[in-house]
Amino acid sequence: MMLSPAVVGNFWTFLYQPQIGLVNYVVEVVTGTPASSFSMLGPGGLAPWSIIIVDTWMWTPFVMLICLAGLRSIPDYIYEAAEVDRASKWRQFWTITVPMVLPFLMLAVLFRGIENFKMFDMVNLLTGGGPGNETLLTSIDLKREAFEKWRTGYSSAYAIILFVTVFGLASIYVKALNKVKER
Amino acid sequence: MSAYSVTEPSKASKWVAAALVALYTIITLLPLVWIISTSFKSGPDSISYPPKVVFEPSLEGYVNLFTTRTRIAAEDFAALPPPETWYDEIVRDQGMVIAGPSRFGERFLNSVIIGFGSTFLSIFLGTLAAYAFSRFKVPLKDDLLFFILSTRMMPPIAVAIPIYLMYRELGLSDTHLGMILLYTAVNISLAVWLLKGFIDEIPREYEEAALIDGYTRFQAFRKVVLPQAATGIASTAIFCLIFAWNEYAFAVLLTSGNAQTAPPFIPTIIGVGGQDWPAVAAGATLFLLPVMIFTILLRKHLLRGITFGAVRK
Numbered sequence: 001m002m003l004s005p006a007v008v009g010n011f012w013t014f015l016y017q018p019q020i021g022l023v024n025y026v027v028e029v030v031t032g033t034p035a036s037s038f039s040m041l042g043p044g045g046l047a048p049w050s051i052i053i054v055d056t057w058m059w060t061p062f063v064m065l066i067c068l069a070g071l072r073s074i075p076d077y078i079y080e081a082a083e084v085d086r087a088s089k090w091r092q093f094w095t096i097t098v099p100m101v102l103p104f105l106m107l108a109v110l111f112r113g114i115e116n117f118k119m120f121d122m123v124n125l126l127t128g129g130g131p132g133n134e135t136l137l138t139s140i141d142l143k144r145e146a147f148e149k150w151r152t153g154y155s156s157a158y159a160i161i162l163f164v165t166v167f168g169l170a171s172i173y174v175k176a177l178n179k180v181k182e183r
Numbered sequence: 184m185s186a187y188s189v190t191e192p193s194k195a196s197k198w199v200a201a202a203l204v205a206l207y208t209i210i211t212l213l214p215l216v217w218i219i220s221t222s223f224k225s226g227p228d229s230i231s232y233p234p235k236v237v238f239e240p241s242l243e244g245y246v247n248l249f250t251t252r253t254r255i256a257a258e259d260f261a262a263l264p265p266p267e268t269w270y271d272e273i274v275r276d277q278g279m280v281i282a283g284p285s286r287f288g289e290r291f292l293n294s295v296i297i298g299f300g301s302t303f304l305s306i307f308l309g310t311l312a313a314y315a316f317s318r319f320k321v322p323l324k325d326d327l328l329f330f331i332l333s334t335r336m337m338p339p340i341a342v343a344i345p346i347y348l349m350y351r352e353l354g355l356s357d358t359h360l361g362m363i364l365l366y367t368a369v370n371i372s373l374a375v376w377l378l379k380g381f382i383d384e385i386p387r388e389y390e391e392a393a394l395i396d397g398y399t400r401f402q403a404f405r406k407v408v409l410p411q412a413a414t415g416i417a418s419t420a421i422f423c424l425i426f427a428w429n430e431y432a433f434a435v436l437l438t439s440g441n442a443q444t445a446p447p448f449i450p451t452i453i454g455v456g457g458q459d460w461p462a463v464a465a466g467a468t469l470f471l472l473p474v475m476i477f478t479i480l481l482r483k484h485l486l487r488g489i490t491f492g493a494v495r496k
Contacts (some may be wrong), residue, residue: 002474003475004431004470006435014464020230057214124432138338139339143436147436159340
């Protein structure tokens, strides 16, 4: 989670190597599909999933930490009161745990949403937007326009649109989050 | 009614939970373990199939990381005097000779200079700004704070375009100073938000007492607030350092020869016929190690740091 996405992402290309990679090996052992019959980063539609796997691997602990903080913030006496009222465990989960952790979960979504919208390091090293344009994210597209085709004006406009989008969505979301917090 | 505490789970569910956590930990750690183990493999071992779990440890990756090597003609190779040092020997075993040191050391040093420089600047400016935000009536305070944070919402590539153009005019592109200033600008939002939280927690009464005793505002800040905020400042500094250390997008776009940091350099380590994976893994291990140690030191404030102070335990 704290490690450099670039350096770790780069190493994942090694784990994803079509002939020799650890991932292909594990898939072969578990499912019996020959390791050389598919390529995680190459053509065949697996590349976006490969990125999802790395991102999930990297950031699950972050969401976990936030949820843990949320769970710890619930005082025991609420559950004790529910137990006295003979509420079932299931009911306790939905009427105590979920509403009280919800602001924390929403916060996690906010952080991951913004971060993933900006995602660049890992994808640039894993696929560079390829194969073809299969994993062409906005930031990769922007990099191509600005630093490979040198269309400065076009890419500046692109950047402004991105910024307004994220800023606008984040402001709306923060308002909703504050409402949930107040409840 | 059950006799045990109602919030305490049953024994069976504890075991299931422990097993799941253990499984998840193994899956999470596997790629990291693989990086470290690959760094100690020899070239052929690293790309053998099926992947080797047990192998003969070798320092080839580390030697290749710090040297550049060339292949020479067979008769010249045979005529060479026997290798003098252990690293000479490792390179000879690959059928090559050392041509000189690689640029990894230089890149690593760049990372250190830029990381510490920008951390120092952002903590210095951030502490002052956070104190002001925490203690004074600042017009439009909330809007300003949100605006500071908005620098974090843009993809770095979008910011890199104007920065690139400005730096070219100012002669700052590919210099240490340029990168330090840039990382300071990025990190200062984190520093202000985190430090404001830490300073908010220090009771105002201490300073007020100091002010009544005839201290000036600055003396009160220096002698009362700073010592109490010390742990907060230290952990904020480590966060800034880690972010600057890990930064890739700006580094890959704005630096090339002179001020390039380690993250954009490590993926370019090339061996014979593609990437030299043991060397890449060795570079990654050396690069990731400080962050791992710092993260362990930080574990108390970890969550607070990555959520910009939004979640406090």
